[in-house]
Amino acid sequence: MSKNPFPLDKQGLLEAYRTMRTIREFEERLHNEFAKGDIPGFVHLYAGEEASGTGIMMHLNDRDRIASTHRGHGHCIAKGVDVKGMMGEIYGKAMGSCRGKGGSMHIADLSKGMMGANGILGAGAPLACGAALAAKFRGDGGVGISFVGDGASNQGMFLESLNLAAVWNLPAIFVVENNGYAESTSRDYAVAVDSYVDRAAGFGLPGVTVDGTDFFAVYEAAGEIIKRAREGGGPALLECKMIRFFGHFEGDQQTYRGKGEVEHIRAQRDCIKLFSDKVVEAGVIKRPELEAIDKEVLKLIDEAVATAKAAPMPAPAELLTDVYVAY
Amino acid sequence: MSKNPFPLDKQGLLEAYRTMRTIREFEERLHNEFAKGDIPGFVHLYAGEEASGTGIMMHLNDRDRIASTHRGHGHCIAKGVDVKGMMGEIYGKAMGSCRGKGGSMHIADLSKGMMGANGILGAGAPLACGAALAAKFRGDGGVGISFVGDGASNQGMFLESLNLAAVWNLPAIFVVENNGYAESTSRDYAVAVDSYVDRAAGFGLPGVTVDGTDFFAVYEAAGEIIKRAREGGGPALLECKMIRFFGHFEGDQQTYRGKGEVEHIRAQRDCIKLFSDKVVEAGVIKRPELEAIDKEVLKLIDEAVATAKAAPMPAPAELLTDVYVAY
């Protein structure tokens, strides 16, 4: 067995791989199920971006909180939300994470520190500041992490939050998942600065840019930032440059993309392939070990879909619960 | 007569002086009238900050538009809004600029390119983008200028506008009038970056900081920025560091200010004194010429107050005009 050159031990690497595979399988399956017409509503897939959420979440525990985006499945899985509950939720079933009331864009599990996917772009940034504030008051060393896309990085709520986090010296981290597009609009058109490090600097925040398809780059940069925040060193911004395998939402024809763009990124920039090749080439993990995980993951997702499909819808009475009904 | 070392000819210098004096006299008078209890509502005075609005507005004509703040009297006067109409408005009279419906925080005169003082901080920045957009479509070389304070520079609407102006390459200019306070809160507490040049850079905008008590510094920096914008060179940010003579609003006891702070700035950093001394010392203008203007200004303000006080209130029927009354 060769020496492990990675910042994680073998178990950690396998865990990371399992998380990324689970996300990928979850999303690929949703893509297919959606195409069949079985899945209602808007579905935004995280496939291709797994290294970002996973590399960050590997540093977190349940008392750390994250506020996610409309593209939230990957964040949920990496943060430990139950995959069957998630699938059930996406199918609108009573056994779903939110008892069928939330759907894909609103999966949450506060007990796991997952404050919710969010249909409103940028809205998670203030929420993460709040989580960080709560951690600060409790003195429990927790952090609050907000995810936004390149598009949402132009939202006032996000921008204000950078300043607020700095003013209050919060253990808050702002992750910009820059996949180059906001729906059909290129980042180059809509974000009027080349580097997110500069945008962060405009609010007195340290910023770091990493290749978000490189799990290890994300893992290490996030580790440092999170450690500093836990120790009272204040907020930071982390940009992960990454790629989106599928369209903005399911149904998107993606004609705004360059010719061959998707094929290229699938072949050359698949973060899971890159990760696997690295750990196998380094001799730390054997391909069959990964394949064993693939099988387990496949089984998990098969079961999740089967369970979700078979599960009952919420009872009509559910319409009027979980809210003060004044009328 | 010695050579004029200034970027304005004598007539221009006298005009600048007249504008600044008019603002100062207007504001000092309001301060006194407010103390007597004659003036209703919230009144925010621009005294001490005259060099900023004046130095910028000297470059503008009526087809250039500005969007102002809650502290808008100075901007109005410098942009050419009728002083008597303004005074009438502040007294709530029918002859006021807005027929008594707006008040101090909402004085506007679209025909002069003055899009309104604004009670909502940061709201003017998008409006100025709109003015710039209209100028761009018309191709008339006009610019849109937004004023914000240091406090309002943390508002999402303002921050979003920086990015939008850059993306659309608008002839838009963002003036941050940094007087060190937002109400009672110090800029050092609330703005998490030392330099506004850095904040601008976070949105791909060039930024310039000037001493806002130095009329000439403002005038020259603004001139360059405005020229570039007119020629299609895009937006920019201009920070004017300045001082506020009075409290945040009339009635403010200002106990949050350091001991002797107000006395010091009045003695040492009065932009009008600084201007007068410079032009007199250079031998371009004689003190009595300035004093003659002082007298004329005093008379104008006297008349404005007398007219405003004597003028009739709006007729009751005015309540229901200038809006679609659907009920």
Add this chain to the structure above:
Amino acid sequence: MARKISMRQAINEALDQEMTRDPTVIVMGEDIVGGMGGEGEKDAWGGALGVTKGLYAKHGDRLMDTPLSESAYIGAAVGAAACGMRPVAELMFIDFMGVCFDEIFNQAAKFRYMFGGKAQTPVVIRTMVGGGFRAAAQHSQMLTPLFTHIPGLKVVCPSNAYDAKGLLIQSIRDNDPVIFCEHKNLYGIESDVPQESYAIPFGEANVVREGKHVTIVTYGMMVHRAMDAAAQLAKDKVECEVIDLRTLSPIDWDTVLDSVENTGRLVCVDEAHPRCSIASDVSAKVSQEAFKSLKSAIQMVTAPHTPVPFSSALEDIYLPSAEKIAAAARKTMAN
């Protein structure tokens, strides 16, 4: 020449015709062109649901994609309107109003009054409303009452392609800010629409079915549910008069009151939540102005006082149904 076209096409045509007629009309929003800055097709999207598709080819840079900054670009539209343009800004979903409401209700809505009549702000905000799309709590709201409450705003919500075209043209020509609400579930619905340009005046409700027993007042997608209910009731010889308000502010009280004076019975149907809703607004007005004509208590059929649930099983019972409307009408007949 009238043809059957969808509400989506009708809206597209209205924009096209007004942009052709008036060079001050500009259109902006997120991905309303689509593909900006990228290497693929321009006009790839034409809006999230394809409503503006094709306009870029004809009108070029007068359609402007925006960064994801609703306050900034909607405020810019408001500012440009105050400076002589007639911008049509798209707020993709009305649910996003919370990030840009100030520019709408404190700026656009108030300029004319606040500035003593010396400004006008002819801006149109096109926005998608309503449920039934399984789009969950933050992409399915109606929210028309929030805008209707605000003086200075006009609020429009067409139920069909013909009205959509004529009302949008009127909205663009109107000198006040208009919130133009497009129900996402009606985009595909076709009706006869003339090719020529035409404007439908604000404040004129449409009596879409005449009847002498019960008046049903509603707007948007609920017009179709009300018509279904009326068809059901007709089988039992209960004749409903169905009124499509078309514009919520201004609102056509005369047509509503005239009808209730005839029928003596009223059902107010609203896809919005019940409290401070269009339904309660209409109910209040009628009970006050037509008090003596009322033969029985007014009934309201609205969404419940809950967020919009995701699950189809719940959303289907969340939305007012033809059955519920019919039951309410029957109730007015029973008393």
Add this chain to the structure above:
Amino acid sequence: MARKISMRQAINEALDQEMTRDPTVIVMGEDIVGGMGGEGEKDAWGGALGVTKGLYAKHGDRLMDTPLSESAYIGAAVGAAACGMRPVAELMFIDFMGVCFDEIFNQAAKFRYMFGGKAQTPVVIRTMVGGGFRAAAQHSQMLTPLFTHIPGLKVVCPSNAYDAKGLLIQSIRDNDPVIFCEHKNLYGIESDVPQESYAIPFGEANVVREGKHVTIVTYGMMVHRAMDAAAQLAKDKVECEVIDLRTLSPIDWDTVLDSVENTGRLVCVDEAHPRCSIASDVSAKVSQEAFKSLKSAIQMVTAPHTPVPFSSALEDIYLPSAEKIAAAARKTMAN
């Protein structure tokens, strides 16, 4: 021990007592301490109108001044609430809701429902409402109907010091988000307030005057105008029952309906604009539920459908007056 204190002091005391009782209560807003980062006095302001003055000395860093970024800090309060704190965030004027509404209506209000009951968001948003201060169109609005329309929010608007204290304590203890509306013209008004802590339950209206001829339903500053009107009418032997709703959501329908069943006559008074207002909401409900009890048409007295004008001459006639309320009550008697 009851003393006469002002509504301002009562609110300050409620915050003080709850902060003392529960360490998870934190308070944030612009200048709620005042003087941060400067060289002068800390706690220089204690809020724009001095409501939180003195709390910093007792509770220190649990009062947090904020940058001028309402979305960020109100959203942070919402997020902290979802993570176990009980934040009280001040939105200086309700007129500023347009820059932070999303965090209130799409986030705080919806979490519990949208997450299937697995979250709670005990956040209080204290905010100044109402006119009469010559503060013009952007600092004088009522806007209570906008929040009342939204499911998941609770909306409170006290009319006096006693209620303010008890309702604010209840707001802080409540597990749902609460919009706590403080009328700026009532801060100075004194009433008997016990020193001890007490909570007033939501959804319990207060019959502030009993009477058998006409019911007047209102809230906030209008309670005082309604009482003045009732006093005028009493001289003519018209006995008004005046109901102070205290909380608009939830709302105490029982007390309102009981009263109208007795009197048969109703005047709804609202400082808000008329369309989709609290007044129309109450009017609708009563006309539906107490149809047979009504002896005459319900009357509404509201602000007009216009922005709030600045000039005192106009603002005085903009606001519902005791005279207008009395006239409306007389009208219900005439029919």
